[in-house]
Amino acid sequence: MSALELIVxxxxxxxxTRQRNHNGYFVRWGAQGxxxxxGEGTQQQMSRAGLSAHNLTQVCITHFHGDHCLGLPGVIQRIARDGVPHPVEVAYPAAGEEYFQRLRxxxxxxxxxxxxxxxLEGPSPAPFGDPPITALPLRHSIPVYGYRIEEPVKTHMRADALAARGVAGPSVGELKAKGTLVTSAGEVLALADYSYRERGRSFAIVMDTGVCAGAAALAKGVDMLLIEATYLSSESALAAKxxxxxxxxxxxxxxxxxxxKLVLTHFSERYTAQGFERFAAEAAEEFSGDIVIANDLDRIGFPAR
Known part of the structure; x- marks a missing residue:
């Protein structure tokens, strides 16, 4: 079982449709779920995917259109029925508070x-969770937030190079904490010369939006972007409307x-079970990286480092 994956x-x-359930996306991130x-049918889809209520630690609602939230009552009741002992936080646009209370x-x-x-309120709600989740507003007919999960940057020490300078044990921690270290020989070592930085893993979800600054900011540099592609370009007028x-x-x-890695989803019912290669072909004209057309119950791994 992967420690980091998207389960559609x-x-x-x-x-x-017969082939595609309402929205629902589970991201396994180590011990976090x-x-x-x-959307509707999420409980059953979780069962088909081998997931239980105990796997959930966080629920994020982008907005309160039915295909993005009508499965929430069943999920909450399943959490209660199964006796999940740990807190499960539900993030959602504050503008939809009345809908959240009804669904709950x-x-x-x-x-x-x-x-x-x-x-969540305003253009820049405070990050929450561990690893931190950032929410930014998108552009739709009602308030929508997209979400981004990102691990902090990690600093790795070059132990062999430090050992060659006679630095080990607590002195390594001091160098990492302070940024410089004066050795017993009077030599000044800089952290940048004896370490390297590794970006944390990142994931973003962008749903129900027109092109906007929020979508671009959420997507910037992520390992995996899960994003709606409701229409092909032949229906650009509908997309804009x-x-x-x-x-x-x-x-x-x-x-x-x-x-x-780009994962496309949220397809209009006008498109049949066949023909989704058109979405991939159209996307490939703009994006040269890894493109995945999401299907129900797919398990999609994050790109290797």
Whole structure:
């Protein structure tokens, strides 16, 4: 079982099809389990994917259109029914507070106190979680937030080079903490000369939006971008009208942001089970990296370092 992977639970947009469930995306990140946009049928899709309520530590709702949230009542009730002991935080746009409260208590059940609400407000809500999650507003017909998970940059010490200078043990920690170290021989060592920095892993999800600064900022340099591609360019007028992205627009965002792996999803019901190679072909005209057309129950690995 991978320690870092995307498990796709649904890839349809407003109307599910025989092949595509409503939205739902689970990201396994070590001991953390992030569920994004649980649409209708998410409980069943989780079962098919071998996931349980106990795998969930965070739920993130991008917005309160039904295909992105109508599975939330079942997920919350399953968390209660299965006796999940740890806190499960639910992040969502504060502008949809009334919808969150309705979904949280959509029917009679024995409630649980492990559900923790995190309403998000403004253009730059405070990051939350570990690793930190950043939320930024997108451009749609109602308030929408996209999300980005990113591990902090790690500093690795070059132990062999330090040992050659007679530096070991607590002195290594001192160099890392202070940035410089004076050795017993009076030599001044700089941290940059005896270490290297490694970017943390990163993931972003961009749903239901037109082209906007928030989408570009969330996507910048991520290892994996999961992004809506509701339409092909032949339906650009519809995309503009309903503030959605075409496959070409999504790929251009990825290319300009320097994304490593692009995952396209949230396809309009107008497209049949066949023909999704058109989405890949259109995206490839803008983005030269790894392109994945998401299908329900796919398990998609992060790119190797």
């Amino acid at each position: 639970l649904g890839t349809a947009s407003a109307v599910p 992030y569920l994004f946009d649980p 208590r959509a029917s009679e059940f024995q409630p649980t106190d492990v559900i923790k609400a995190r309403p 309903y503030r959605h992205l075409t496959a070409r627009q999504a790929a251009r965002i990825a290319a300009e942001a320097g994304v490593r």
